[in-house]
Amino acid sequence: MQIPVKAMSKLAWRNLWRNYRRTLIMLLAIAVGAWAMIFMTSLLRGMVDDMVKQGIRALPGHVQVHTAAYRDDPSVNHGLPAPDEALLEVLGGEQVQAWTSRLKVPAMISSEYENRGVLLLGVDPAGETELGFDDGDIVEGRFLEGADDPGIVIGRKLLQRLETRLGKRVVVMSQDPDNAVADRGFKVVGVFQAELESREESIVYAGREVIQRMLGVGSDISEVAVLGRDYKLPEPLAASIRAAVPADVEVLS
Template structure:
């Protein structure tokens, strides 16, 4: 312990012998750590946006369907439990945020155009906090209840159909007998979505109204359940599975949308690679600094060995010097990263590259997300790899022959 104190004191003072070199190196580490954390926060924010937007369009962290629904999302594959029974089952749990829906492929026709869409029959009261539509109305109103006779469509779809609030359109789908089921609806509201694709393909009607149109009685196609954190839905999925006793397909969002699900894993890997790449660039400077520091102090190292310091302690001194350098850089890097991310939490407008972002399924406002695990990972990468990088110069220093080192000019 005392030896560690000696080694640490020497390492710290040696570090500041060449102020300029140390400051430059600390600056480089600070910049590298900042880049690691800041860029990771941007990436996390982007992925978070993608997943959150995707989940709001699904929507729900866990969904219940007829086992064949995902292959054939038609009115024939409805959940085998009535809507009333579903409500009774959920009311027996502490799950509060859930919604049952009718969801069918349909065609919407105005007096000028027709488009294929996904038609949702919803209970507006239950969709609060699950679906995005009620929060993003650009014109008109949202559905008032599940027997509302109007429909809400996306603003982009309204443009395509050359229709507007107050006009009538026809929705056409199939009933369980494979007969055409159609009905005229008045457009009561237009919604905006972060992605154009949502505005162009999603149409919302009252659940009861749609059940009547499709002649499916009290049946629904889907139950969406919302948890607290989309990253951890295992317990929620298990609880919902128990409610449906294995007769229906209960899947978490990551399995329902494997592209979206894989984003998390891909991004975790990308973040690690990104951090390691930045560190690799940093490590050249770090190793150079340590090699120079060792080279300049060959005589002193020889002297310390002559006075009785073991080679292991010499190695420890150089490694501690490296760790101290890294810690100073990490301290500033973390502080600057926090200081630069915090003011941007209200969002960064990237609409200048909106088209490219849209193609990636990302909205035009990025919200950087600084996660503790990413900060810890960045710090761990710098410390662990920094430690490894310092071993070579430290090993060289500890291998000096004292008499050769002490007489070195």
């Protein structure tokens, strides 16, 4: 024998309110559970979004421009000429939030007591801070003041490894286009902190023009890093940049 739906609904409704306290507690538990699930989902999405943005701003940007051979052999022999008018026009467009050019090569840094392998970044400080370097991460001294600044900025962990301190001199060595050793002395003018100790230990910043002279590469750079308006939609920006550079230049998004 089947009970009509209308009668079943009435019985269910009466049963719910036979013990109204129990029903209210159940409704409250469901509401709190649903709210907590929505809150946690939103929180996790926000955290992931923030982590992605911080990771992108840490160095790579949304789009990177370099020669096709650079990723396999990141030496000065696989550099780029400085951006020309066609590329500068795209970089100055509405799609671009910030951009910078870097000379980026493997190097050795030495103090009086220790030496370490690092990634040497020859940068334009103005572009680097727009792209993502936070001056608030400087815990001692200052950041670079220009592309021709003769100082060097290193990570807190690297400072400890080298057993040196702010104001002391270090020597940086790398290879020039003829594979000869190129070296230069730098005064430590700033110390930065990072969320990852590996970043503090492996990256150093120097003025781009100073490193270009040290390596004898003229105005050549290693890459152009570009920050767009939306990290979720980098391809339209990458396509615009591809149209403005030679075919042998790689544009990654």
